[in-house]
Amino acid sequence: MWEYTDKVKDHFLNPRNAGVMDDADGVGEVGSIACGDALTFYFKLDENGKIKDATFQTFGCASAIASSSALTEIVKGLTLEEAKNVTNDDIAEYLGGLPKEKMHCSVMGREALEKAIACHLNEPEKEVDGQIVCECFGVTDNEIERVVTENKLETIEDVTSYVKAGGGCEKCHDSIQEIIDKVHGIERLPRKLPLKLNTLQKIKLIEESLEKEINPTLKKDAGYLELLDVDGNRVLVKFRGTCASCSKSDFTLKHYVESRLRELVSPDLVVEEVQL
Amino acid sequence: MKVIYLDNNATTKVAPEVLDVMLPYFSEYYGNPSSMHSFGGDVAAKIKEARVQVAKLIGAEPDEIIFTSCGTESDSSAIRAALEVAGPGKNHIMASRVEHPAIKSLYENLAKKGYRVTFVPVDGAGRLDVDYLYQYLSDDTALVSLMWANNETGVIFPIEEVSQRIKEKGIFFHTDAVQAVGKLPIDISRTGVDMLSLSGHKLHAPKGVGVLYIRKGTKFSPFMIGGHQEHGRRGGTENVASIIGLGKAAELAKQHVDANDYARIAKLRDKLETSLLERVTNSMVNGDTEHRLPNTTSIAFEYVEGEAILLMMNEHGICASSGSACTSGSLEPSHVLRAMGVPFTAAHGSIRFSLSRYSTEEEIDFVIEKMPPIIERLRELSPFWKQEAEQAKR
Ligand SMILES: Cc1ncc(COP(=O)(O)O)c(C=O)c1O
Numbered sequence: 001m002w003e004y005t006d007k008v009k010d011h012f013l014n015p016r017n018a019g020v021m022d023d024a025d026g027v028g029e030v031g032s033i034a035c036g037d038a039l040t041f042y043f044k045l046d047e048n049g050k051i052k053d054a055t056f057q058t059f060g061c062a063s064a065i066a067s068s069s070a071l072t073e074i075v076k077g078l079t080l081e082e083a084k085n086v087t088n089d090d091i092a093e094y095l096g097g098l099p100k101e102k103m104h105c106s107v108m109g110r111e112a113l114e115k116a117i118a119c120h121l122n123e124p125e126k127e128v129d130g131q132i133v134c135e136c137f138g139v140t141d142n143e144i145e146r147v148v149t150e151n152k153l154e155t156i157e158d159v160t161s162y163v164k165a166g167g168g169c170e171k172c173h174d175s176i177q178e179i180i181d182k183v184h185g186i187e188r189l190p191r192k193l194p195l196k197l198n199t200l201q202k203i204k205l206i207e208e209s210l211e212k213e214i215n216p217t218l219k220k221d222a223g224y225l226e227l228l229d230v231d232g233n234r235v236l237v238k239f240r241g242t243c244a245s246c247s248k249s250d251f252t253l254k255h256y257v258e259s260r261l262r263e264l265v266s267p268d269l270v271v272e273e274v275q276l
Numbered sequence: 277m278k279v280i281y282l283d284n285n286a287t288t289k290v291a292p293e294v295l296d297v298m299l300p301y302f303s304e305y306y307g308n309p310s311s312m313h314s315f316g317g318d319v320a321a322k323i324k325e326a327r328v329q330v331a332k333l334i335g336a337e338p339d340e341i342i343f344t345s346c347g348t349e350s351d352s353s354a355i356r357a358a359l360e361v362a363g364p365g366k367n368h369i370m371a372s373r374v375e376h377p378a379i380k381s382l383y384e385n386l387a388k389k390g391y392r393v394t395f396v397p398v399d400g401a402g403r404l405d406v407d408y409l410y411q412y413l414s415d416d417t418a419l420v421s422l423m424w425a426n427n428e429t430g431v432i433f434p435i436e437e438v439s440q441r442i443k444e445k446g447i448f449f450h451t452d453a454v455q456a457v458g459k460l461p462i463d464i465s466r467t468g469v470d471m472l473s474l475s476g477h478k479l480h481a482p483k484g485v486g487v488l489y490i491r492k493g494t495k496f497s498p499f500m501i502g503g504h505q506e507h508g509r510r511g512g513t514e515n516v517a518s519i520i521g522l523g524k525a526a527e528l529a530k531q532h533v534d535a536n537d538y539a540r541i542a543k544l545r546d547k548l549e550t551s552l553l554e555r556v557t558n559s560m561v562n563g564d565t566e567h568r569l570p571n572t573t574s575i576a577f578e579y580v581e582g583e584a585i586l587l588m589m590n591e592h593g594i595c596a597s598s599g600s601a602c603t604s605g606s607l608e609p610s611h612v613l614r615a616m617g618v619p620f621t622a623a624h625g626s627i628r629f630s631l632s633r634y635s636t637e638e639e640i641d642f643v644i645e646k647m648p649p650i651i652e653r654l655r656e657l658s659p660f661w662k663q664e665a666e667q668a669k670r
Contacts, residue, residue: 002583012587018657033660034620036581036609040659057659061583065657168608212390 004062005096011066016073021055028115030108035137035164037064037105041112043075043120051075051083056112063095063102070094071109080117086110087150088162103162107147133175136168141179148183156180174259202265203230209264210237214257225257233268235261277593280639284478285427285455285572285630286597291480291528294521298482301517309514310505319516326523330487333526333533334453334472335463342488342506343519347454347475348378350488351421353499353510354471355382358419358448359391360497366418368392372404372433373615375423378473379452380611392416401564402431402616406438419448424456424472428599428612428628429563430572432456436467443468454478458529459538459569470494476518480632481525485518532633541631542570544640548629549573551644556651558664562599562618562626571631574599574613576622579661580654585627588650594643599626621660 004012021027021042031038037060046052054072058065070091075083088106092098098106130142147153147162156176160167166176180186197205207227215224229236237257258271281289307316309323327338344350359369369386371379373395387393396409404422413420420442425432435451442449450471456462457472458479464472471494476485490496490509502511532538552575553559562574577585582598589596599610608614609623618626629643655661 009587012584013591015657020662029659033579033624036620036624038659057657057662059579059658059660060581062587064581065584216387216390 002063002099002102004066004099007094007096008063008066008098011069011095012062015056015065015069017053017055017069018057019055020057021053024055026116026120028112028117028119030111030115031060033059036060037108039064039068039108039112041068041071041109041116043116045080045120049079051078051080060105060108061102063098064105064108066095067091067098067105067109068112071113075113080120083113084117086113088147089151100158100161103151104164107162133179134165134168134172137164139163139165141175144176144179145183148180154180154184171256174256197266199230205265206230206235206261206269209261213264214260217256228274233266233270235269235271236274237271238274280592280594280642282629282631282635282639282643283595283597284632284635285430285628287477287483288480288632289634290482290521291525293528294481294524297524298517298521301520309516310503322520322523323514323516326519326526329523329530330474330526333462333530334457334474334489335465336489337492339507340489340492342490342509343514343522344486344488344510345484345515346486347376347452347473347478348486349499350473350475350486351376351378351450351452352382353488354450354473355379355386355419355421356499357495357497358450358471359386361495362418362448366416368394368414368417369419369421370394370396370409370412370417371421372396372398372423374398374402374426374428374612375421376427376452376454378454379421379423396422398431398615400617402426402429402562402612403564403567404433404438406434409438410441413442413445413447417447419450421450421452424451424453424462425460425569426563426612427455428597428610429574429616430455430569430630431563432460432567432569434567435469439468441468443470455569458526458533459571461533464489464491476522476525479525479529481522482518485515485522487522537633538570541633541635544635544637545571545573545629545631547637548631548640548643549575552647555644555648559651560622562613562616562622571635572628573630574626574628576618577625577627577651578621579658579664580625580651582625582627584654585625585650588654589627589646592642592646594646597628597630599623599628 021044024042025045026043028041040057043051043054054075056068056072058068074086074090074094088110091106091109092103130140133139133141133144143163144159144165148159151162153159153162156166156173159165159176166173210225210227224240225237226240228238261269261271305319307319309316309320327341330341331338344353369383369391371383383393394412397405399405422433422435422438424435439449448470449468451469452473454473454475455478457474470491472489474487477483496509498509500511505511505514549561556577558578560576562576586596586598599613613623613626
């Protein structure tokens with residue numbers, strides 16, 4: 001069972017300001033049923049441009065409902081400029097803290113607030129901010145960078161707790177790690193590699209790595225790699241199975257296969273997909 | 277507050293009769309069953325008795341029973357032993373897509389080590405795709421492991437029939453019967469099962485004791501290597517009191533199964549299920565209701581989230597489980613419901629009620645009264661519910 005603070009329990013069992021607002025000045029919707037939580041946030045301004053009233057509707061767990069309820073209380077009386085500065089941490093703090101795995105609920109609150117303000121100011125729907133890194137939950141590199149910086153996150157698990165990225169198929173874990181490293185200014189030292197290999201040893205090792213490591217992992221997605229040739233440091237491969245027709249294959253190749261082979265065999269390898 | 281415990285597939289209360297037989301083995305009779313004095317020997321005799329009691333519950337011989345520390349250890353021991361003794365080149369293992377993590381995670385781990393793994397699908401009602409299973413058996417298949425009954429939905433797989441077919445092909449067959457034993461009549465001698473796992477705490481014995489049944493003549497390689505306990509098949513000084521407790525629990529379970537006491541439990545379960553479906557719109561049962569454990573029902577309440585439901589139930593002292601992602605800390609709903617193709621609208625809001633022989637009609641009536649307002653309240657909060665209600669009106 002989660003260790004929720006009394007404040008979380010209170011806001012869950014007695015949510016403040018729940019309900020639809022028909023004459024709202026701004027509305028922000030985030031999340032979906034598939035993701036397991038969703039929030040619609042409404043606010044109304046008074047004549048001085050301060051938030052007079054805020055309400056919410058939430059589908060989700062106790063901490064999602066409590067975070068939404070907390071958000072509506074926090075923003076009341078704020079100007080939009082002030083409200084823009086409300087962070088997910090403010091929401092978590094207001095509730096006396098959230099279990100780490102539940103921090104994404106507070107992030108959802110901040111996102112809904114942001115959207116509602118943008119809606120009021122008639123700002124165009126923000127285009128996808130950056131490159132999608134986590135395909136399962138549709139999270140971009142910029143979003144991950146922001147949450148890592150703001151909350152001083154250190155591990156992939158932390159990132160998953162805050163924005164869900166990496167919580168599905170896990171294929172994006174290497175990319176998330178890169179972002180974390182970038183934020184913290186870490187350069188990963190290459191792993192210790194075996195002594196220099198001759199060509200025959202290299203081919204053998206590549207074959208072995210494909211068979212034992214890489215293909216079993218890819219098989220989860222019902223595809224595998226066939227080794228066609230090794231030409232110096234170029235590793236020529238062909239995708240087989242459903243992987244072949246999947247648009248993600250290019251991405252998988254670059255980030256996964258190459259980095260694995262570089263770790264396992266030699267740091268100079270370049271993987272190329274041969275189109276036959 | 278009175279606790280209404282409808283989470284018996286998670287764990288059960290230790291039966292008072294079981295506790296009674298255990299207690300002296302913590303205080304008075306603390307001898308080591310391996311010792312060469314009668315103070316220890318008397319304990320060994322009691323363990324022997326427990327072995328007979330457990331064997332009777334599943335129609336086995338006493339020397340086919342080894343005691344372990346839990347269901348998970350039994351599962352791990354069985355799978356690893358089967359792979360160890362499988363011939364060279366036997367690199368393929370199969371299980372269903374709805375196994376408990378004790379099998380699922382182990383298989384995923386083995387896949388990383390290079391084993392070829394096939395997870396057999398189930399249909400929308402959680403029934404095994406038997407044709408798929410037979411179709412994907414191959415010359416290098418070392419082992420098939422299928423759960424007897426599912427912990428989340430209670431759906432029962434046709435283990436008697438399938439195990440015979442697998443055995444005929446000379447392939448090793450294991451079943452995780454943790455949820456089935458004590459709830460269904462089981463006669464292992466009429467099946468082709470080579471190994472079976474069961475766990476004490478699901479049948480009113482304490483936590484931390486399990487059993488691995490190994491059919492006579494089956495090659496075995498121990499997981500825990502040490503002393504000669506369990507004839508060298510599981511080293512380590514026995515968890516004496518728990519084993520004795522499990523013996524008593526097995527005896528009681530057999531009485532209840534033989535007396536068909538479960539018909540009463542099934543009736544209560546059905547009352548709960550029918551009443552909730554009647555009183556709560558947009559709700560449905562997950563899984564086959566025909567071939568199902570008598571004590572289990574998994575009900576999906578659309579457009580609300582399981583953890584929130586459980587915490588509101590908790591306010592009334594009602595204990596159950598959910599298939600929702602949020603309770604486990606993972607982000608995706610239960611792999612069992614997903615394998616069945618239960619839509620997200622329903623999977624996130626699925627609640628499992630599991631009864632025991634201690635469940636009363638009064639308790640069930642209380643739950644029937646408390647549940648509908650909980651769901652209604654959460655639906656009022658949910659942004660999807662209004663949309664759904666409006667669509668329904670049109
Ligand atoms: C089907 C199934 N298998 C295995 C286990 C694990 O048993 P134990 O908790 O004794 O390790 C459980 C218990 O949750 C179960 O339901």
